[in-house]
Amino acid sequence: MAATKQAQSLINDSYRTILIQLKSNTFNSLFRIQQTHGHIIKTGHSNDTHLITNLLSLYSKHLRISDATQVLYSITDPDILSFSTLISSCSTSKHFDEALLHFRQMLKHGILPDNVVTPSALKACAGLLGLKIGRQIHGLAKVCGFESDSFVQSSLVDMYVKCGEVKDARMLFDRMGHRNVVCWSILVAGYARQGYVDEAKVLFNEMRDSGVEPNLITWNGLIAGFNYNGLASESVALLHKMHLEGFKPDGTSVSSVLPMIGQLEELKVGIQVHSYVIKQGLGLDKWVVTALIDMYGKCGCASEMLKVFKEMAQMDVGSCNALVCGLSRNGRVDDALEMFRQFKNQGLQLDVVSWTSMIASCTQNGKDVEALELFREMQVAGVKPNSVTIPCILPACANIAALMRGKAAHCFSVRRNFFYDVYVGTALIDMYGKCGKLGDARICFDRMPTRNLASWNAIMGGYAMHGKSKEAIEIFELMKKIGQKPNFISFTCILSACSQSGLAEEGWNYFKSMSVDYGIDARIEHYTCMITLLGRSGRIEDAFTLVKTIPYEPDACIWGSLLSFCKVHGNVGLGEIAAKKLFKLEPDNPGNYVLLSNIYAAKGLWKEVNRVRDVMKRMGLRKNPGYSWIELKDKVHTLLAGDRTHPQMLQILERLDKLNMEMVKSGYLPDTALVLKDVEEQDKEHFLCGHSEKLAVGLGLLNTPPGTTLRVIKNLRICGDCHVVIKFISNFERREILVRDTNRFHHFKNGVCSCGDLW
């Protein structure tokens, strides 16, 4: 018995020696730590608090927070030392919420905080802007009697000032007996960052007068604070002053100054700083490199950005991320994607930010499919999406109406507690609206704990897109009631809602109210809504009169709206005027030629139809191929007009044929004026096969149980004949069918469409 005890203690001693060795060796020892950890468990020493605490601190040093956490909670009775180690490690690595979680656990274990763990906990409060818990910890410090510890006091001042409680911070500071350089720095930087820049300057001088010399961090904090408030040139001036007074600015000084220079696109100042960097030999600092890349990217200097990147000493994730963003910002998404792939293949450890920015670049540049693929790849690579990734991926789901993928992202957000993030919520509203699930959009809206202007606009835009003007108006009025000020986008939503359902009076009232009550000048898109409002009610002459009053040069949207209403109401004369303008504004858009030719065709003006067709031929324009897609069981099926490659095409045509016969039986006559007179020969084939939206509906009918709602998306405006046919199908098959075209949603139900046959 005694012998085993002796052996045990011998083993214990040797472990202790190993751990001490590991502590002194900072390089490459992670593997050895894990190895030793394994041995300790295997030999049954996992309850030796000393050994375990040492392990914990080793893991913390390597920023292996999850390992450290596991170790801590494997001890039956962790002491304050181990908690302290873990909490400080969480705080310094910015895992603030975890730091506070462990702090609470520590209290639950019956351990009171001391003067050492308190600063770490306060740092976390400052990082999370958690004033309430910060005050509680302050209270604990008072009760436990270490409120006057200089570390605790500095941390308290920092916490209060970062949470915006400048007065409280100042009161504490004034009561402090000895003020060292750290607490002066905290106050100076804090004042500057909170926008009290002049007071910060005064404090800085007071500090020197009181005999405390500023250090590098003091200077840098002041510079960063100025920069944070958009005072780019002032912070560059501080950089100079610092240099003149014999403080050599370091990488941090420089990278504090650059972000705002980029944001203000002050290229000249940026170049000055860059040359200073080269002169001072600061170009090896990875933060400086990243900040320079970011600055050049924001100033539109892609080549200079690439040059800085190429001269970089060693690969760094941050710099690579900045480069990818810079490339996409300058319209070079394909280059960004290629670089991203290269980084990945080179084995660079891409992080959440890398993936998220690449995904964001794709969604912002119409590469929705690529974005979704990247999102999948990212998870395969073991990188967990965060609350920023979700609102970046959702627009891609919305654009291509990939409802299942959107829903999956929704579930993911709920599981990971991102759902209450205002950006996530707003993106979900938008996604559900664009996927035709207005009810779900509303549920998301109602469940949001906090909403911002974008959230209100998103739900209103959803209602507008579906032609639900009553609901859009309700939201708008609610918004006014609770004091949320609308902006120009809110008015675009409400006006388009009114115009979609022909609420002429309401529309005009909102249009007037916009400038009178809110001081918002009508933009071109607001005029477009009003033109549409008039056009829809058949008042095309009035619409033309309104166009003349627009204080800007009318754009293609205005003329395009007019032209399409000329088609709906068969107005050849005004149609020709609108078309003429459009041919000048966008000569390469085939849609306008097609519309004009359809106007002619409806009146049987074949000579004019041919003339337009000849112009198109001469210009080498072809009608944009129409395609539609439908999501069935998590898979998106794309159907091209005239394309017979879909494996179920024969069945689709058979089904549509049968429906066609039923239609004829019930007295339907195809409206040849709407269908046939497409401009090109090949469109005859389209006619034979049916338009893509019809094919998508057919595919949906074949592959879903009776009664299921179908959701179809089309890349062009829905065609008139399809509109008639789908109305019939909705009645005959007792199905709700939603078709989203480039303009809005059409809800087909019981043989009626929500657009009221005007679109």
Place this chain on the structure above:
DNA sequence: ATTTGCGTGC
């Protein structure tokens, strides 16, 4: 084992 400064994503 504790306190101050920098960059990339909506």
